[in-house]
Amino acid sequence: MNGVSHDLLVPPPTQLLKERIQVPQKRLLMGPGPSNCSPEVCAAGSLPIIGHMHAEIFRIMDDIKVGLQYVFQTENPWTLVISGPGHLAMEAVLVNLLEQGDTMLVGVNGLWGDRVADLAFRIGAKAVRMETEPGNAFSLQEIEAALVSSRPKVLFLVHSESSTGVMQNLDGVGDLCRKYGCLLAVDTVASLGGVPFSVDKLKIDAIYTGSQKVIGAPPGIAPISFGPRAVEVIKGRKTPVKSFLLDMKLLSVYWACSPGDVRFYHHTPPINLFYGLREALTAVVEEGLPAIWKRHEENANRLRDGITGMGLELFVKNPADRLPTVTTIRVPEGLDWKAVTKHAMEKFDIEIAGGLGLTAGRVFRIGLMGYNAYPEKVDRVLAALKDSIKMAKY
């Protein structure tokens, strides 16, 4: 006997027996993510579980791979899904591309660049911060000057700074990175699928996104892709990647990314999330990227017109820098922003977000992503915002 009897130290928690799981059925998620999924995607997620080495899951993974190559607009063979949220894909890019003492140049104009710089520091790399005010993007001249002075191994830019609502223009950045001999890594968690984008045309070497934002799948898995220059750097590392789970040399074999890869057990991935993503990608392919991009642009304009029509001010001054998928609105002087988001949730069951990091207390954030980027939802969130501001003022 090992001293353990049938007497329990911790009694059964009765709260689990009182009622079954309670989830709001109709909450409209108009923050910067997660976004609502279609009923088809939700249904796919509840299909029976199969094993991670069964032939059927390999087919689903292959379908996801080609679906993601389409959404990323890339021919990269190393295109797959990280078993974790956007943050884990961010970690995957950094731990695979950087070694102890390497320098990474990071554009910091909001929370996400700041987080990436912090992560680089945690893994023993040197992060050089290129900064600008929240609400601004970086110009090609600013980027070139920072590349010249820091000569990094990797330049990291956030394409969709969802904390400020800024979209970073990436035209010409890939060429600059080649000129100065560095890799280009990009976070597109809040934008990919919702704006015209091409990984290969933009010459991006490492990229990731989220499943739960524009793609319209459940949260917890993160699409990622590495181009040939990044793969070469990873294969030429002097030290092993410090994470087994995120080691792309191993993970790409489980995903059979290269000819001759013999799949092996690496870890048990979230099978049901794969089903949801597979279904969401089918919807993307059915509608087609150009139509989806157009739909996001039109609905973002409808939202912006509604906001300015109410007398509110958009946070991002330069219209060209405005992210269509996350719109930021300046909180009017003296308005209790928390009362606004609370009222929208309680009366309308609609999520409107406040700011994050440097924009906390300064902005409202409204997301228009995937399944939610439709006129009727824009109109619902505008009506809820209007009513909630009126309520909060009194």
Ligand SMILES: *Cc1c(COP(=O)(O)O)cnc(C)c1O
């Ligand atoms: C939401 C978001 C993330 C983080 O994604 P999680 O799935 O919550 O980890 C990273 N970057 C940007 C730009 C985001 O908007």
